[in-house]
Amino acid sequence: MPVRNEVSWTALVSGYLKCGKVDEGMEVFGRNPFRDVFSWTAVISGLLGSGMGLRAMGVFKEMLGCGVLPNNVTFVSVVRGLRLNKPEMARRVFERMGKKDVISWTAILDMYVEMGDMEEARRVFNDMPERNEVSWSAMISRYSQKGNSVEAIKLFRQMIENGISPNSSCFSSAINALANLKALYTGKNIHAHVTKIGMASDVFISSSLVDLYGSCGYCTDARLVFDTIQNKNVVCWNTMISAYSSNDQLDEAKKLFDQITMKSIGSWNSLVTGYLGNEQYDKVFEVFNDMLLSGQTPDISTFSSVLCACASLTSLGKGKGIHGKTFKLGLQRDVFVGTALVDMYAKSGDIESSKRAFSKMPEKNEVSWTAMIQGLAENGHAEESLETFEEMERTTSIKPNELILLAILFACSHCGLVNKGLHYFNSMESLYNIKPNERHYTCAVDMLSRAGRVSEAEKLMMSMPCEPEVNAWAALLSGCKTYGEDEIAERTAAKIQELAEKKSGGYVLLSNVYASAGKWPEVMKTRKLMKERGLKKTGGCSWIEVRNEFHLFYSQDATHIDLIEIYGVLELLKSDMLVRFQQKVDIGSLVNRMI
Template sequence: MLEKDPFKILFQKQKIGSIFKSLLVIKNPVKSFIGFIESSVSVLKHCSKHHLTTEGQVIHGHLYKLGISSHRHIAIKLLIMYLYFRRSAEVDQLLKDYNEFDMIVHNCLISANVEWGNVDNARKVFDEMPERNEASWTALISGYLKCGRVDESMWLFWRNPFQNVISWTAVISGLLSNGLHSKSIHLFLEMLRDGVRPNHVTFVSIVRACAEMGDLEFGMSVLSLVVKVGFEGDVSVCNCLITFCLRLGEIEMGRRIFARMGKRDVISWTAILDMYVEMGDLGEARKVFDEMPERNEVSWSAIISRYAQKGYSKDAIELFRQMIESGVNPNSSCLSSVINALANLKSLHPGKTVHAHVMKIGMTNDVFVSSSLIDLYGSCGSPKDGRLVFDTVKNKNVVCWNAMVSAYSSNRLQEEAKMLFDQIPMKSIGSWNSMVSGYLENEQYDKVFEVFNNMLLSGQTPDISIFSSVLCACANLTSLEKGKDIHGKTFKLGFQHDVFVGTSLVDMYAKSGDIENSKRVFNKMTEKNEVSWTAMIQGLAKNGFAQESLELFQEMENTARIKPNGLILLAILFACSHCGLVDTGLHYFNLMEPFYKIKPNERHYTCVVDMLSRSGRVREAEDLIKSMPCEPEVNAWAALLSGCKTHGEDEIAERTGATIQEVAEKKSGGYVLLSNVYASAGKWPEVMKTRKLMKERGLKKSGGCSWIEVRNELQLFYSQDGSCNDLNEIYGVLEQLKYHMLVLFQHN
């Protein structure tokens, strides 16, 4: 009986570093040769797996000195190690020293070439082999499938003399990885006809194929076969079946499979966790999570990610804190999720704490984590910190570039965003989207069109999001011709039926005053959401079609069964205000909280004040302002003041004017409105007095802006802007127009 090997015991009890040191001090391994060989093989295997090049070479040198490097087991492990390291010179030398044919060596060469993507070299080794076994054929067939050369792999497979469950399963899995789900199922049926019994890996692959194809009927047949063959207790098969049920919406069946499992692993619990999350039942998902006998980074990441994705940012952050306290290191997915949750909450200081933890565990070079950190700093108004993160990422991907561009854009640093955008080595649709969205948010609509045109010239096809943004720019500029041009492009690319594009078109036409085209687009939409109805109702109301907007609102409630939101009700109040339907407007306003469960905000109250003031019910309007549960807008007081002027309520007008001056001391808006009201009443001394007050208090009115579209190009003009080269010529034309208008007026 062989004596227990001390090196083997050391390997089992201590880290590999201890064995490494122990092997190097051995001068004469004869006393425990078998144990020494086993330990050497284990260390070489470890060096291969963890890519420890220097340590592997040191062990090789020591084994060479001891004269046992040519031992078959050690020589093969050395060859595998150098193949892993891709050290061709050492591989060639070992092959020369190991001159005789060895099937294991040749199989290793085939596998290595397949791993490197040199499938033709693998085929050359295969063809030169005097004899081959099952591993030789399977390795080469799998290699062809891995490289997407399906026809060549199938040619080899049907000529394989060693067809068994392993080779069949390898091809089924390979077809699946190439997206050939139907072919993998047909091959599975062929395998059954050939009398080959599937194993657990076969079932996992075929269930995945059923899930990808959405074939519930065949999936149920596979489930029956799983039970018949006796794999219903296999953990990996059951896990795959649970995921299959989840994908196809068969929630109850997935529960039953989980309940019957005698043994479960982390994947099982995570799968059932996902199931409850997809159902929207985060409470039950949390219950499952709390019941899990063990949790690893995957299970923690699953629950944290789901909470973050569903908008429960605070819960996600609390779970992350518990995870760190339990000693589990988060993976990149988990870190990205919790950083995104912090970005949603704009929590800068906690975000910096997580950033410090990222640095501590050495994940600063993970592009997805870094991209999330850049988003965090951008959301918290600290793009400089985001740039520091961006500059430290060695291998930036397009997501990282886009995150930094968005961070600049969201903080109104469009010049910096443009400079960085121009440096992106390979722009994605997301890159263009970041620039378009940035200019849109900063109301630089002319730049939106400029970027859009450059994108078209680059050959990049716009997506739905970009079309929606550009149409929004058209709507804000009331640029009907550009809007029609974009509408045509959506038809050309087949986006005209998309609900988001359709909604943007409805809004664009309505804001441009083309209500007929707006209605035409809306009526042709195959799918309408809450935003679509809002855009159409608002469009009708603001274009003076108050009665139509009310009728559409009733249709939305009665036919489409969509509950109104705050914006829709605001549009209804606006419509009632501008067509004198005061009682109808008050009816809907009074229903908001008790019936629609929507608490009126300042804008709703302003609209009702305007409605009452226009109809002469000025005292009611004043009482309403005084009873508001929130701070009244300056616009509400302005609407009341305007109503006083129209209906001759001088006493209320005086009180209102005084109030506007009080509430607008730090805002120019109130004084501008007050000045405009005085001007419309012809009270020029009061106008001058108001403007003098603004000047004394250092308040400034933002410069006016107007634009005109000439030959599909926008020309923008800003108040008191003397930068235009043709300014004198423009003013000259305006003076001529003014003269002709006066002559025409006097003549009439």
Template sequence: MATIFKTLSVLKNPVKSFVGFIEASVSILKFCTKQRLISEGGVLHAHFYKLGIASNRHVSVKLLIMYLDFRKSAEVDQLLKDYDGFDMIVHNCLISANVNWGNVDEARKVFDEMPERNEVSWTALISGYLKCGKVDESMWLFRRNPFQNVISWTAAICGLLSNGMHSKSMELFLEMLRSGVTPNVVTFVSIVRACAEMGDFELGIAVFGLAVKVGFADDVSVCNSLITFGLRLRRMEMAAEVFEGMGRRDVISWTAILGMYDEMGDLREARKVFDEMPERNEVSWSAMISRYSQQGYAEEAFELFRQMLENGINPNSSCLSSTINGLANIKALKPGKNVHAHVVKIGMANNVFVSSSLIDLYGSCGKTTDGRLVFDTVHDKNVVLWNTMISAYSLDGQLEEAKKLFDQIPVKSIGSWNSMVSGYSRNEQHDKVFEVFNDMILSGQNPDISTFSTVLCACANLASLAKGKDLHGKTFKLGFQHDVFVGTALVDMYAKSGDIENAKKVFNKMPEKNEVSWTAMIQGLAENGFAKQSLELFEVMESTTLIKPNELILLAILFACSHCGLVDKGLDYFNSMEVSYNVKPNERHYTCVVDLLSRSGRVCEAEALMMSMPCEPEVNAWAALLSGCKTYGEEEVAERTAGKIREVAEKKSGGYVLLSNVYAAAGKWPEVVKTRKLMKERGLKKSGGCSWIEVKNELNLFYSQDGSHMESNEIYGVLELLNSNMVIQIQ
């Protein structure tokens, strides 16, 4: 405010410099309106009233505009009383204000009461009707408009375009040309956009040709619209050619071409354009940061974000979300907290999209308490925010907290249900997966593709064929039977449930198969004892598709070769993994080959392979080698293997379990007890074995020495009775 009065005080004597003082007053009122400084504007009004210039027409009109913009009805009414008689500018201001407020009927009333009107009056009302979607009323007025110049034509064309009537806007443009009115820059920009919306490349080029003829070939706005037109229609070369041919470019030109390289996924060229930009706005910074983040370069995205702040550019919600999401992917908590601090500083803490990203960041870093603080500070929570917090709890294994929050959601979306279903699935609580799924069906919410994929995965893990078949039927009912993800999940479910025939039927009927689909079928055949069919299908995939074998497919192939006794073929696949398939063998691949050699009696080769491995052998590899030693009587190798197992046991609980099993197989029960006791002393735990049975659509889970089942007493009673009867039978 002091600066404003200082500006006015430059004109020491309002009487001597009256015209200049009025011009300065008008400029300052414009500034107050633009900067939303209503309090300062009110003080100025009082000051002008004291000086006796508040009634000056120029000043009073600007005061009226300011109060209308802030919807100060009392001040507006007072100013209107001060006007003596009809004033066209005042009435036009009232029409525009009512249009901006959405009161088009009130605007029409003011319009009808005007004794005379100018082109501003007609254009403002026509635009108002179009803005409210009342196209027929606007066109009725347009046809009766006595001031049909380029501004009114353009306003009508733009209005039709904003209502999605692209063809109608083009028809009006052609009528405008026939009437002899020359289009201006805004007209051309709008009509090129219409061509883009209609997807008519030839028409767009023709419009640009007319723009060249009229003299707008070098206009930045027209060229920018043509670049956007080319990008929308995927004519990248044309867009680049227009950009290169521009004599003058603005930040929109550069940002558009930057967006082009972003769309193409050419990060290097996009960065080159970004670095060459003479001026950058928040859109260009955000585009570059988002692309780095999406392609997995979180550190680069964060560095750009930091540079953006140093350049005085305030990030928008999209930019903040992209930066935070990138940091969440690499679990970078410290820089994430720095971004969070900036979010609070600039007043974006209540933005639901930014807050969702922050919750995701804290959840991925195991800091759900901090995520919950973010969640609780947001006043107007949307369903996305609720779902993100539930997912964060699920990711951290806090399923009780997740369920508690889930039950509190005011309105659950499909994403809410999926967050809960996937949470239980991720934590291997498959019985809970079915509970939530059943509740979802009862609530009236239809499952989507993601739901089916997750629930079918639970069926596969529990080998629950009856539930899987029921879900298969539901996919037909909802029309998901041809979806590649649902189809893949069904193949996996049937294969893991031992129903390989149905797995093959689903696979063969799939109209589209991806890498995961082939993997599920090849692996399913191999694990169900159809090793030769698995290898045949692999060869079909290689010869008929462009899919490159991945780690899992090659693992299944090695497994199949091992169980078919195809040693040499398995070794050929293993030795050509890196050369032919560009896949580096991991511990599981080596274990398969050790098993392959051990099963065929080539125990010494298996041992040599384990000694030469670039990574530490798995416990299962030692078990496979030991099994081969036992089968083929290789006592020396068996002794060395047992020694290695003892070494592994010092590091991993799995080694102790294997050592215990070795002693058990040899009948050395005191050694078994000693090994188990040693595990307990060292705080090592073996994950308990689990059995389950489904009775009347209810899943019953049992763990070793488990008494948590509701009918555990009765169950153990029956087991004791069976044990007694077995003892009697043996005797």
């Protein structure tokens, strides 16, 4: 029998643990006559690698109980095991370490990075007596992931200035940051550089390059890089799918998706997001169903996309079904999912459920508050919308964004709080550093017009730095009508007429004005005029959901498969109404209202 020394015992223990054979590894460790620090450490890190953090910590205690002193490597492993649950304890262990090398410093740095505490991470980073490429890359990658791409690039530059050669991880993180910034030119420079030093074939670097070209709208270049990758992993496939998805090439995306043999959750999500971005909501649900059938469990990203599709279709039934699924997986309170739920319920008109979802979220971000404030305003709960906004200002450090201010103006306008609304409108730039856009102006014009301050509304229209929206003209005109401001009405009508000659929006407005007055022949005339002059109007579309299927009806293009039958039913309804109400019904206007 060969004699085993302490080195071979440790190698054996570690070998078993690394391939997941925990019981065998522990059994060998139990028989090991040389239980030195190496072998204990092998067990601790092996257990951690198998996801048995608690057991690993138990072994650490046992080791201390046996009087074996931990070394640098043991500390790094222990910190790795403690960092997520007990960061303070990990820090204490680190403080007590005799000799701290660059790896242990990086381990503690990474702990803060992992926790998302970039301030503390930066402090550790600055205090480190020595940094290597791993310490740099931990910082660079997290800055980039956290959306602080500028800082990531700054560090990357600083690193090169400090004479450290970036490894593949640093390059991929830096390219990732450049992709976020859509800095194609600099990205291309790095591409040339990594090609020159023979690192372009690295799968991490090339995946980032695929992302860079995709993010900048260059799918062909992204594909060129993708095709050169030798050992493609699932992430680079997903990145390429996203590149196609985000550039409206869904057919290519789907083709690639079908070629992946081992699909990950990211593969499904890339496709779902693509269809969502392309407003192909039926496909979103189709892929979601296929995903469930394939046995893949949806995650936060999937749910927020699918809920967003429900919101866009205002499909309360479907949305509730998805809500149930998030509940089963315990994801309903997550900040992304919760926000999507708030938005879905609000857009579908179920404001009570929306409020409930919002109140149950333990963490809320800017988007969550925006969804709630906007939802309340658009559902006619103007005062509550303003209260929620004030609560946000009082309890959080979130700065109001364009959309929140729009909702606030909308709310003020609808509760008749003209002065308050105007105060917000006038202080947008000075207080919140947001330049009012045409939509904000429309709200302000609407506010003034509704309150009878029509001439002020007109003045505001004239002073706009951007072109007024059609709705603003409509608001002004309706103010004139309500308050009998004939002079302004005349000027406004002339202006609209003038606009109508120039662009399609004017004609749409004109036809809408006629429609609201019930002057159908004029509406038809205007539309005909538009057609003759080659002006296009986005066709109006409405839909209903029947037994899980969506039926779409376009205002100008009657293409529904059961069109003849539908018209038949309408005829029946018409004659029924004629009998019941003894009244003439114009089938044309009836159809117009229904479709």
